[in-house]
Amino acid sequence: MRDSELAQIRQLPLFRTMADDSFALLMRAAYDQTFPAFVQLIEQGAEPDFLHIVVEGSVELFARWQDRETTMAVVRPVSSFILAACIKDAPYLMAARTLEKTRIILLPSVDLRAVFQTDHKFAMATINELASCYRSVVRHAKDIKLRNARERLAAYILRKTRDSKSASFIIPVEKRLLASYLGVTPESLSRTMKSLQEVGAKVDGQRVIITDRKALEAVAHPSPLIDGPDCDDEAALAGAALLDDGDDDESVVARPYTY
Missing domain, CATH: 1.10.10.10 (Winged helix-like DNA-binding domain superfamily/Winged helix DNA-binding domain)
Structure with missing residues (x-):
């Protein structure tokens, strides 16, 4: 992984305040991979093996039910997705696919949970990010239901x-x-x-x-x-x-x- 990409990831709110040794632990087992357009990265219901960080390209998060499908969000650089599933070690509630040629850093979720237990600042950053996501979901639900x-x-x-x-x-x-x-x-x-x-x-x-x-x-x-x-x-x-x-x-x- 290039130093410039490590620096970009380090500046994400999720990782910005964590200890250097904790960040090094996460990055040690991380790897990056480039995917062509329209490749499905994860399936809803699957086990959360990795936190995904988009560094190039874009990813659509979507969901299916019976014969219906809907877009949940579009992820662009530099940002992560499926954090809650990784922290809870619970099945993905969404699927994800690339919308174009996309480069992704994958962090093992088992390492993510280990650092969450030991690094107070990382734990607080995780809670803040999930709280922001929750508030965004509530706002969007109100938008859909009331308008x-x-x-x-x-x-x-x-x-x-x-x-x-x-x-x-x-x-x-x-x-x-x-x-x-x-x-x-x-x-x-x-x-x-x-x-x-x-x-x-x-x-x-x-x-x-x-x-x-x-x-x-x-x-x-x-x-x-x-x-x-x-x-x-x-x-x-x-x-x-x-x-x-x-x-x-x-x-x-x-x-x-x-x-």
Whole structure:
């Protein structure tokens, strides 16, 4: 593993404050591997052998139930995923696959649990990360359960431009993934995007342009208890398990989960 990558991993909030010898122990048994696009990395229900850290490329976390499938989150560099399963030594609740050529560092979960027991600062960082994930899940579940599809999309657009105050942004994932994340079908997402053109948001391919922010806010009714700073839409550990019958947006049910 290159020194530059070790330095990147060391700066992740999860590892930043831990002792040097604890970090060295984790990295000693770690290895990196490059995967082509659309390779399934883990299967839901499997035992958590490794914590995965994405250093190049991107990974989709998804779930299946009967004949249904939904996107849970998209993970980009540099970030980890499936932390809770590794700490609890419990089966994965999600599956993961690469969206493009992706390089991943794998840390044995048995070493992760051993360091968690002995390194106080690492344990606190782990708790903080899982707490942030839990709050993000609750916010996303509220978004899905309390808003209709139009309100959800308007709120998503406002969140994407919240920090930069920019009037436009590029949708960072395929629209089918965004639709799944928002709990609608791709067809419903397309219709909803067109409807928002009348009230403040124009879509040009993957670019969304806000033409009237106040009108868009009137649709979304932004709330700090739903759209707060730890609502991270495409982050590694965001989302809720969504079930959609493929026809009726109002039939979407959100089921929070532990990562």
